[in-house]
Amino acid sequence: MTGDAPVLETHALTKRYPSVTALDDLTLQVHAGITGVVGVNGAGKSTLIKVLLGLLPATSGRVHVLGMDPAVQARDIRALVGYMPEHDCLPADVSAADFVLHMATMSGLPRQASRERASDVLRHVGLDEERHRAMGGYSTGMKQRAKLAQALVHDPTLVFLDEPTSGLDPRARDDMLDLIARVHADFGISVVVTSHLLGELERTADRIVVLDSGRLLRASTTSDLTQSTGTVVVEVLGAGDGDRILGQALLDRGITAWPAGDDVEVRIERPEDLDAIRDVAVELDLGLVRLQERRHTLDEVFLPPPSSPAVASAPGGVAP
Ligand SMILES: Nc1ncnc2c1ncn2[C@@H]1O[C@H](COP(=O)(O)OP(=O)(O)O)[C@@H](O)[C@H]1O
Ligand SMILES: [Mg+2]
Known part of the structure; x- marks a missing residue:
């Protein structure tokens, strides 16, 4: 063969x-x-x-x-x-x-x-x-x-x-x-x-x-199948308020971000948005632990969408 x-x-x-x-x-x-x-x-x-x-x-x-x-x-x-x-x-x-x-x-x-x-x-x-x-x-x-x-x-x-x-x-x-x-x-x-x-x-x-x-x-x-969602997951060091502070700082720069557990998810619309995450983390002295593209899971690809549009996938939280 x-x-x-x-x-x-x-x-x-x-x-x-x-x-x-x-x-x-x-x-x-x-x-x-x-x-x-x-x-x-x-x-x-x-x-x-x-x-x-x-x-x-x-x-x-x-x-x-x-x-x-x-x-x-x-x-x-x-x-x-x-x-x-x-x-x-x-x-x-x-x-x-x-x-x-x-x-x-x-x-x-x-x-x-x-x-x-x-x-x-x-x-x-x-x-x-x-x-x-x-x-x-x-x-x-x-x-x-x-x-x-x-x-x-x-x-x-x-x-x-x-x-x-x-x-x-x-x-x-x-x-x-x-x-x-x-x-x-x-x-x-x-x-x-x-x-x-x-x-x-x-x-x-x-x-x-x-x-x-x-x-x-x-x-x-x-x-x-698990295509990029256009968002990245950001995890910062420590158990404190770092995730919330980072999310707010990104919002202040016009970048869409929302909390996801102890992490922050950030919508990447321009390549500069990725640099902005690093810059903001340095400015605020927040250690970046993880910066990872979020991909769709197979469950999201194959399971029927939730029946109620009110709980559809639009990010909520601190987004403007
Ligand atoms: N030996 C069998 N005789 C009759 N029907 C069968 C037999 N084995 C499986 N089937 C039927 O064939 C279909 C496919 O079964 P199967 O190959 O075991 O599916 P899966 O492994 O994905 O669960 C099912 O509808 C099952 O009931
Ligand atoms: Mg089987």
């Missing part, structure tokens, strides 16, 4: 179950890197992954994964592709160490290489002491880590992670998202990761594909 060939592509892919069309004329390309596939429950995310792996036949359309057709080369694809299924697939009475070693051996690695690789991936996912305990006693977070480890153990080129943060509390979810970013950064593995939470993958994924009722709603780079 050449450098910028897509890692997978579908053309007019349709998958019908007896009573529902789960994928509907879906044409899409995914390139190396981290791609988020987002959509509400029932949008077709898991069905897409199963068709890509050759676990389910397509009803019509064409599919290629790493240049291969899952309808005829499913085994070759699975040798190069890891899969973390959505639902629990772990034997309760086996330890993660034994399970992951078993999966490594099954993939055809020699015994010693399997041991090394299993121990590497278990370390990578942060299962240390616990790896020798039976997985039936694991927390959801530990189970998700064991599922991720088994998806990585044969050193795949590409992994499909189906809702890896499902059931996790916010802290465990952030840890899992960090791990996923490192799967790509440390191992060079391309990642396709699904979520029913639209905003969840914006920090992790380079590109986002949005599915809706089996159809492609959007496919774009994350940065194109």
Whole structure:
């Protein structure tokens, strides 16, 4: 495969179950890197992954994964592709160490290489002491880590992670998202990761594909989706009144600013406005901690606007 060939592509892919069309004329390309596939429950995310792996036949359309057709080369694809299924697939009475070693051996690695690789991936996912305990006693977070480890153990080129943060509390979810970013950064593995939470993958994924009722709603780079809002967030040193004083000084210069928590948000209409923020901070002896472009979040892009115009997005607060 050449450098910028897509890692997978579908053309007019349709998958019908007896009573529902789960994928509907879906044409899409995914390139190396981290791609988020987002959509509400029932949008077709898991069905897409199963068709890509050759676990389910397509009803019509064409599919290629790493240049291969899952309808005829499913085994070759699975040798190069890891899969973390959505639902629990772990034997309760086996330890993660034994399970992951078993999966490594099954993939055809020699015994010693399997041991090394299993121990590497278990370390990578942060299962240390616990790896020798039976997985039936694991927390959801530990189970998700064991599922991720088994998806990585044969050193795949590409992994499909189906809702890896499902059931996790916010802290465990952030840890899992960090791990996923490192799967790509440390191992060079391309990642396709699904979520029913639209905003969840914006920090992790380079590109986002949005599915809706089996159809492609959007496919774009994350940065194109989360376009600049034309405002910057300014944080000044200390817990005192610095944010309010800065906001007022900017207003005095005719620059629109409003409070946002302990920060100040500033509308940038001219490049000089950015310099003005720095000048004002120096004049008032306020240490600048952060000056950051505020981008739209994916939630803002996809969720319907609030029904009442009174609570629409116009900045309020100290703006004139
Ligand atoms: N094995 C199945 N048999 C029949 N219908 C299914 C099956 N699996 C999924 N579906 C239906 O297909 C649609 C897409 O499901 P799925 O791919 O699981 O979506 P997601 O993973 O985005 O939640 C849903 O309407 C779901 O009810
Ligand atoms: Mg699913």
